[in-house]
Amino acid sequence: MDVTIRVQEADFSLADEYALLAGRPEVGAVVAFVGLVRDVPGRLAGMTLEHYPGMTEKQLGKIVAQAGERWPLSAVTVIHRVGELKLSDQIVLLLTASAHRDAAYAASQFIMDWLKNDAPFWKKETTGEGAAWVEAKDSDAKALARWQQGQ
């Protein structure tokens, strides 16, 4: 499995990244997920994405490796942006490539679910009312349960 993981301020091109995976003879399916900055009540003026340099790449690598153990993947690309973003900007790109669609679909969901819980990124939203850190959507109890499981 070929793995590409990048954390960067610059935008990314879905077409360019897709082209890198789609030309491989063994690849029969590529699933693409793109996360975008969406509006919030009060009107989003901007978003800042912070991360924990070093740990971010390490965690993403572990998550992708776990997916590679569960499904027969040819290649995985994860690109996550940090820094200043605005409404409708691209935040994250995930490409999962496999011989067949089932593995590519399943691995895509698996990686995003884990990324949402274990990759050290934090969003701060700015609206007309000021700036505020985004609260994790998991209920506190769920977050605690995961914590207790050591994940």
Added chain:
Amino acid sequence: MAEMTVRVLYFARLRDVLRTSEEELALPEGATLADLVALLIARGGDWAAEFGGARVFRAAINQDMARLADVLPANAEVALFPPVTGG
């Protein structure tokens, strides 16, 4: 018991509230993450509110997710942060 030093990093909302991004703490050898957190709670104020109350926080030791019972290696890099919100 001999002492060791660990480096503690704070991120995102926790860093803002505690007005601290990084510090070094001395702990007894063999101390756990829970021991470190107890030290922070003993400071009172925002520290007690963030680490000793109902608020959820998460922790990493040497850039791996950690649990309160985990023993801190000497010279560990410990990070404390709110639940993550990437993706």
